[in-house]
Amino acid sequence: MSRAAALLLLGLGALITVLPFYFMFVFATHSRAEIFNLPPPTWFGDNSAANYTNLLGKVPFWRNLWNSLYLAGLSTMTTLFFCSLAGYAFAMYNFKYREALFGIVLATLLIPSALNIVPFALIMQAFGWIDQPRALWVPGMASAFGIFLMRQYIGSAIPKELVEAARIDGTSEFGIYRRIIVPLCGPALATLGLITFINSWNNFLGPLIIFRSVETFTAPLALRSIQGLVNTDWGALMFGVALTVVPLLVVFAFASRQLIEGLTSGALKG
Amino acid sequence: MQQAQILSTPTRLRPGARWERFQRRYAPYIFISPFFILFAIFGLFPIVFSAYLSLHEWQPAAGLGSMKFVGLRNFTDNLTDPTFWQSLKNTGIIALESGIPQHVIAIPLAFAIHMGLKRVKGLMTALYFLPYITSVVAISVIFVTIFSWQYGVLNVLLTWLHHIPLIGGLFPAEKVNWLGNRAFVQPAVASVVVWRYVGWNVVLYLSGLQAINGDLYEAAAVDGATTFQQFRSITLPLLRPIMFVAITLTLIGNLQLFEEPYIIAGDSGGIGNVALTTVMYMYRTYNFYSDAGLAAAMSWLLFVLIGVLTLINNRVFGKSRLSGAD
Numbered sequence: 001m002s003r004a005a006a007l008l009l010l011g012l013g014a015l016i017t018v019l020p021f022y023f024m025f026v027f028a029t030h031s032r033a034e035i036f037n038l039p040p041p042t043w044f045g046d047n048s049a050a051n052y053t054n055l056l057g058k059v060p061f062w063r064n065l066w067n068s069l070y071l072a073g074l075s076t077m078t079t080l081f082f083c084s085l086a087g088y089a090f091a092m093y094n095f096k097y098r099e100a101l102f103g104i105v106l107a108t109l110l111i112p113s114a115l116n117i118v119p120f121a122l123i124m125q126a127f128g129w130i131d132q133p134r135a136l137w138v139p140g141m142a143s144a145f146g147i148f149l150m151r152q153y154i155g156s157a158i159p160k161e162l163v164e165a166a167r168i169d170g171t172s173e174f175g176i177y178r179r180i181i182v183p184l185c186g187p188a189l190a191t192l193g194l195i196t197f198i199n200s201w202n203n204f205l206g207p208l209i210i211f212r213s214v215e216t217f218t219a220p221l222a223l224r225s226i227q228g229l230v231n232t233d234w235g236a237l238m239f240g241v242a243l244t245v246v247p248l249l250v251v252f253a254f255a256s257r258q259l260i261e262g263l264t265s266g267a268l269k270g
Numbered sequence: 271m272q273q274a275q276i277l278s279t280p281t282r283l284r285p286g287a288r289w290e291r292f293q294r295r296y297a298p299y300i301f302i303s304p305f306f307i308l309f310a311i312f313g314l315f316p317i318v319f320s321a322y323l324s325l326h327e328w329q330p331a332a333g334l335g336s337m338k339f340v341g342l343r344n345f346t347d348n349l350t351d352p353t354f355w356q357s358l359k360n361t362g363i364i365a366l367e368s369g370i371p372q373h374v375i376a377i378p379l380a381f382a383i384h385m386g387l388k389r390v391k392g393l394m395t396a397l398y399f400l401p402y403i404t405s406v407v408a409i410s411v412i413f414v415t416i417f418s419w420q421y422g423v424l425n426v427l428l429t430w431l432h433h434i435p436l437i438g439g440l441f442p443a444e445k446v447n448w449l450g451n452r453a454f455v456q457p458a459v460a461s462v463v464v465w466r467y468v469g470w471n472v473v474l475y476l477s478g479l480q481a482i483n484g485d486l487y488e489a490a491a492v493d494g495a496t497t498f499q500q501f502r503s504i505t506l507p508l509l510r511p512i513m514f515v516a517i518t519l520t521l522i523g524n525l526q527l528f529e530e531p532y533i534i535a536g537d538s539g540g541i542g543n544v545a546l547t548t549v550m551y552m553y554r555t556y557n558f559y560s561d562a563g564l565a566a567a568m569s570w571l572l573f574v575l576i577g578v579l580t581l582i583n584n585r586v587f588g589k590s591r592l593s594g595a596d
Binding site for chain 1: 293294295297298299301302304305306308309311312313315316317319320323330375379382383385386390392394395396397398399400401403404405406407408409411412413414415416418420421422423426465468469473474476477480522525526528529533548549552553556562565566569570572573576580
């Protein structure tokens with residue numbers, strides 16, 4: 001009885017969670033007039049092609065998607081490299097000031113990002129990096145959260161003896177990282193990679209400050225610029241929204257278990 | 271001591287040994303340096319710079335030379351600006367309206383998933399987590415159409431529910447102008463935030479629940495405790511450490527809300543400015559009024575507020591966390 005009630009409530013909650021996604025795809029196939037009709041459409045229409053054409057008439061959307069991909073790809077690769085390297089150092093070496101330095105890494109997690117908005121904009125202005133993707137991926141090359149996650153994983157999953165043995169065999173310190181640590185870090189790297197990619201793909205405020213011309217816009221920024229128009233073409237906008245979200249949904253469909261498990265174990269061991 | 275010297279003598283003869291020692295000693299510092307270099311340039315320096323900036327009057331477009339020291343005037347200007355206070359009030363209300371339901375929903379949800387529904391656990395968690403991974407911009411755009419007054423899905427649904435006998439009275443007879451009525455803008459924004467973060471909190475609480483020893487529940491069941499009693503006397507107290515983490519994260523995140531209100535209510539802050547959060551107002555001050563000093567001072571005021579509230583949260587949950595761990 002209580003089990004059935006719990007299932008019912010969970011199901012209802014899941015429905016509320018998923019419904020907006022459903023309408024996103026339904027609306028992407030309807031014209032503006034159809035979306036704002038009474039009652040609103042609840043099934044797929046046949047206006048996708050026109051929505052797609054209208055979308056491309058307003059913004060270079062494939063270019064915007066590429067910009068998002070470029071930024072997310074670069075940040076993810078560099079973050080994986082630098083955070084696993086630092087995580088390896090914090091987990092496997094005894095060095096002076098190790099605890100203090102790791103304390104600093106953790107403390108940076110608590111700094112509210114709002115504090116950084118104005119100086120970030122000014123610094124990028126001073127560097128001449130306005131409208132340059134590097135304004136976003138260079139600062140995003142490493143993250144405190146990533147170092148934390150990698151240290152936890154390396155410390156608990158890789159035995160120190162393995163590193164010692166490699167050292168006796170004459171492997172260099174970086175060689176140990178490359179040949180032993182990286183191959184054994186698969187699950188943690190996958191989790192961190194997913195999180196970094198998703199965060200970068202969905203970042204809005206950063207690009208909003210940096211990018212001025214529509215060619216350099218990331219996908220979320222391009223969508224916002226369409227929504228800002230006086231006579232918003234909601235059909236085209238919804239089509240763009242769907243195009244932006246689909247890659248994430250596909251990735252998530254394959255990796256949700258990995259992602260959630262990686263996140264919970266990271267939170268637990270903290 | 272002497273022995274060590276004797277031992278170290280032959281290694282000095284081997285050519286590569288010194289290099290090995292050198293790299294072993296300095297490798298960790300080199301490996302962690304990228305983060306610290308990046309943090310120094312893009313984290314620490316901006317913060318120091320922003321503190322310096324908050325004491326100056328400066329229009330960035332006029333160049334560095336036009337910087338003028340004004341002492342604490344930016345702070346007093348902010349504190350006497352009614353719009354700043356309104357933005358704080360808005361932020362506080364939206365933070366509460368979205369923060370409390372998030373946890374009130376997520377804790378029992380995680381409990382239900384954990385206790386009885388092992389088979390659907392993976393699927394359910396993934397479904398609830400879905401909004402968290404999706405672009406706020408994309409989601410907010412969808413919600414704008416769902417909240418639409420005359421033709422929005424939400425109002426159509428509510429009207430439909432209103433016509434059902436017995437429970438119909440619970441739902442409004444008139445269509446609600448969600449984004450055009452002062453009273454409803456904040457709840458509308460808050461509901462999107464709740465929708466987005468419930469899954470995140472469910473994942474956090476699930477990790478906390480997994481750490482609770484299952485024997486406790488069995489013992490309680492043997493003693494005849496109902497599921498609700500078990501939840502109240504075992505789950506809630508033992509969940510305190512993770513509650514502390516989750517609430518801290520919600521607090522810091524909610525006080526810096528920007529994207530949801532910006533997209534749903536518009537950059538103007540919606541009707542009567544009721545969705546103008548402090549970060550939105552700060553962005554406006556910097557971007558449209560080009561007053562970098564005033565905006566920097568605003569971010570420091572917000573920082574102080576976040577710090578104070580985090581400390582209070584620490585007092586309330588952090589202490590009991592210690593007693594819970596004992």
